[in-house]
Amino acid sequence: MADRIRVLLVDDDADVADLTATYLERVSDRITAVRKATPGEGLAALDAERIDCIVSDYDMPETNGLEFLESVRAVESNLPFILFTGKGSEEIASEAISAGVTDYLQKVGGSEQYEMLANRIENAVAQHRAEAEAIEANRQMLRMFQRITDxxxxxxxxxxxxxxxxxxxxxxxxxxxxxxxxxxxxxxxxxxxxxxxxxxxxxxxxxxxxxxxxxxxxxxxxxxxxxxxxxxxxxxxxxxxITERKEMEAEIREAKGKIEDLHDIAARVVTCTSDEEIYDLAIEAAKEILEFDICAADAIEDGLLVPKAVSTKSPTDGYYEGTPLDADENLAAETARNQTSRLVTDLHEAGYAPAEATYQSAVSIPIGDVGVFQAVSKEVGGFDEDDLELAELLVTHITQALKRIQFEEELRAEIDRFAALFDNVPNATVSYVFDEGEPVVRDVNPAFEDAFGWDVESIVDRPMDDFLVPSGKENEARRINERVKEGIRIEGEEIGRQTEDGVRDFLLHTAPVQVGDSSEGFTIYTDITVQKQRERKLERQNERLDEFASVISHDLRNPLNVATGRLDLLQAEYDSHHIPPIQRALDRMEALIEDVLALAQQGKVVSETGAVSLTRVVKHAWAMVSTETAELYLDDSLAVVDADEGRLCELLENLFRNAIEHAGSDATVTVGPLEDEDGFFVADDGPGIPSDDHATVFEHGYSTTDGGTGFGLAIVRSITEAHGWEIRSVETGEDCARFEILT
Missing domain, CATH: 3.30.450.20 (PAS domain)
Known part of the structure; x- marks a missing residue:
């Protein structure tokens, strides 16, 4: 155990030594006694094992206790040494203390002396151990101190x-x-x-x-x-x-302050309204914040770098009036070409030719693709990486501001173009925004005012449907609004809308616009009132023609059929010279009925058309007519027309029949394109049409032959007008008939 005490007893009297050992171990359970008879044996034991205290007699044969102490001190300078002797005197005590014994105790009778000795031993060992621990602690502290790097x-x-x-x-x-x-x-x-x-x-x-x-x-x-x-x-x-750290912190604070100042510049540059203001602010910030004495901002114009702003310390002739972008040995031009920032510590060593020979170093930074910012110093290495980074931050703000100005200019131009387009759209146009589901008018163009009769001031900022939607059409208007809000474009939907003059017909075109969370839109109204009135009139006309055709087909054909049947019976019973004229009259009546029915049918408005090859239809119509020995001359450059193919074929058939009937079976018929107008012509080489008859040739009943019904050219005109075309009979100055159809 750490608190055990091993005591070396050195005494030439074995009985005394044994007695002392016995009492010590009895008095203190901490003490273990090691007995030796001579100082020599004691030194050997001290060398061989741990000893905490030595108790020695004074008077011994080989040497006395003080000489033994001297030998011990040579080995263990601080080991507790108690002189326990029966030979006591003041002289020996004084000598022992002077020699450095830990304690001195004289042998006397009685067991109390052993208790005292044990106590002295424990105290001496305790003090020695405490001193040793303190010395070791000091040594460890010293070693620790020596390892401290601070x-x-x-x-x-x-x-x-x-x-x-x-x-x-x-x-x-x-x-x-x-x-x-x-x-x-x-x-x-x-x-x-x-x-x-x-x-x-x-x-x-x-x-x-x-x-x-x-x-x-x-x-x-x-x-x-x-x-x-x-x-x-x-x-x-x-x-x-910590000097370096404090200096670095000071640099960081300075850089942070500059960055904050540059962010303030970013806030200021937002208020600039022109490129010139932005360039001036850039130079101001470079001087006051970055502490660049000599700097300039150049813009790219027509292949040149043109100075836009320079610092006051820049010499008047210190910058080029205009530097070509392809200039050699020029840092600014190179920066603009490569779009890369540069930090040059020695311009002359790097092979550049600065504007002034005294300029030694520079930072050069592209301002997007529109220019270059450059700062120079008259000292080699006048700038470092921090300067470059801060300058790049400044230029970033400047670049964004210049882009903003450019965008705003383009936006203003686009707005102006759009406003001009909006105002000049020939059809009524309204701009609106949806507010709680209702379209609220933002603007209308002049054509809207003309078409609907309301001026801008009376309708703007008010619900559009309150003005335009006729009574009873509210649900239809709501459905249209929902489609527009969902972003659905409406193309050419026919609707009725209220105007100051009443309800009119319009074609509706919408353009939905989503701006953030706002739903907006544009609507164009094309007034088709006249067209719809014409269509309704034509529908009524077609209905009357159908009714007329029904009357002709039923009320005239039935009696004619009866007359024809009776004539056949009469002819079977009687042989009379009156019968052939009757037959011819009935046949003529049949032909007249067929032509009238054809005229009624062909006069209907054409509702569905498509792209038709005129060359192909001409060939088909010619094949459908009994042309006998007549010849067709066809110009292959005929165009494609928008028509009802079946009715166009009937038109051509009638013209071909008319040509053969009037020009003869060996006639030559020519079909070709008009030279200066859209359309085609059909001409024959017959006797032509008398000049006085050109105005009446398309009327019902006009014919120059005895057997003709006079409906052929009237049918041609009906088919032409049903397509929305025009036909005319043209005088050529030659013996021929020529009809021109303008498509």
Whole structure:
């Protein structure tokens, strides 16, 4: 156990030694006695095993106890040594104390002496162990102090320096030996040491650690961080030279301040309304924030870098009036071409030709694709990476501002173009925004005012449907609004809308627009009232033609059929010269009915058309007509027309029949395109049409032959007009008939 005490008893009297050992082990259970008869044996035992205390007699044969002490001290200088002797005198006691014995005890009668001896042994060992532990603690602390990389020193409660490492001594400007034992207060300068003194005093009084950063009072210009730890016997002080850190922090604060200032510039540049203001602000910021004395901002114009703003310290002739983008040995031109920032520490060594020979270094940064910012210095290495980064930050703000100005200019131009387009759209147009599901008018164009009769002031900011939707059409309007809000475009939907003159027909076209969460739209109204009136009129006309055709087909054909049947019966019973004329009259009536029915049918409006090859239809119509020996001359350059193919074929068949009937079976018929107008012509080489008859040739009943019904050309005109075309009979100055159809 750690508290056991091994005692070496050295006495030449074995009985005394045994008795002493017995009593010691009986009195204290901590003591174990090792008995030796001579000092020589005692030294051997001391060398061979752990001994905590020596108890020795004085008078022994080989040597006395004091000489034995001297031998022990040569080996163990601090081991407790008690002289326990029966030969006692003041002289021996004095000599023993002078020799350095731990204790001196004279042998007397009785057992009490052994109790006293045991007590002396325990006290001596306890003190020795405490001193050894203190020495070891000091050694460990010293080793710890020596391993400390910080500057370190320790002071006692009287402010005396008890330890200082080499680093601390060097920083303070003294040697270690010079400082040990010195009063630290006397080392402080008379001025400037108050803060350190107060910190140490606070640590002493409150027994709490103190940390502070301060300028060194021993090394002007240096900063130290001190950590003061109090203990019962004084203070331990660690300190570091933090000058570099403080300088870096100062640089960081300065850079942070510049960055904050540059962000303020970003806020200011938003208020600029022109490129010139932005360039001027860039140079102002470069001078005042980045501390660039000589700088300029150039814009790219027509292949040149043109200065837009320069610092006041820039010489008037120090910048080019215009630098070509392809210029050699020019840093700004190279920056614009490569779109890369550059930091050049020595312009001349890098092979550049600066505007002034005294310019030695530069930073050059592209302003997007519109220009270059450049700062120069008359010193080599006048800029570092931090300068470049801050300048790039400034240029980033400037670039964004220039882009904003450009965008706003383009936007204003686009708005102006749109406004002009809006105002000049020939159809009624309204712009609106949906508010709680209802379209509210934002603007209308002049055509809207003309079409509906309401001016801008009376309708803007009011619900559009309140003005335009006729009574009974509210649900239809709501469905249209829902489709527009959902982003669905409406193309050409026929609707009725209220105007100041009443309800009119319109084609509706919508353009939905989504702006953020706002639903907006544009609607164009094409007035088709006249067209719809014409269509309704034509529908009524077609209905009357159908009714007329029904009457002709039923009320005339039935009696005609009866007459024809009776004539057949009469002819079977009688042979009379009256019968053939009757038959011819009935046949003529049949032909007239067929032509009238055809005229009624072909007069209907054409509702569905498509792209038709005129060449192909001409060939088909010619094949459908009995042309006998007549010839067709067809121009292959005939166009494609938009028509009802079946009715166009009937039109051509009638013209071909008309040509053969009037020009003869060996006629030549020509079909070709018109030269100066859209359309085609049909001509024959017959006798032509009398000049007085050109105006009446298309009327019902017109015919120049005895057997004709006079409906052929009337049917042609009906088919032409049903397509929305025009037909005319043209005088050619030659013996021929020529009809021109304008499509």
């Amino acid at each position: 500057a370190f020193f320790a002071i006692d409660n009287d402010w005396k320096v008890t330890y200082i490492n080499q680093r601390a001594a060097e920083f303070l400007g003294y040697s270690q030996d010079d400082l040990i034992g010195e009063d630290l207060r006397e080392l402080f300068p008379k001025k400037g040491g108050e803060r350190l003194y107060d910190a140490y005093q606070r640590a002493f009084e409150k027994q709490e650690p103190v940390t502070l950063e301060a300028k060194s009072v021993f090394r002007p210009g240096k900063w130290v961080e001190e950590r003061v730890y109090p203990a019962e016997d004084g203070l331990s002080v660690y300190f570091q030279d």
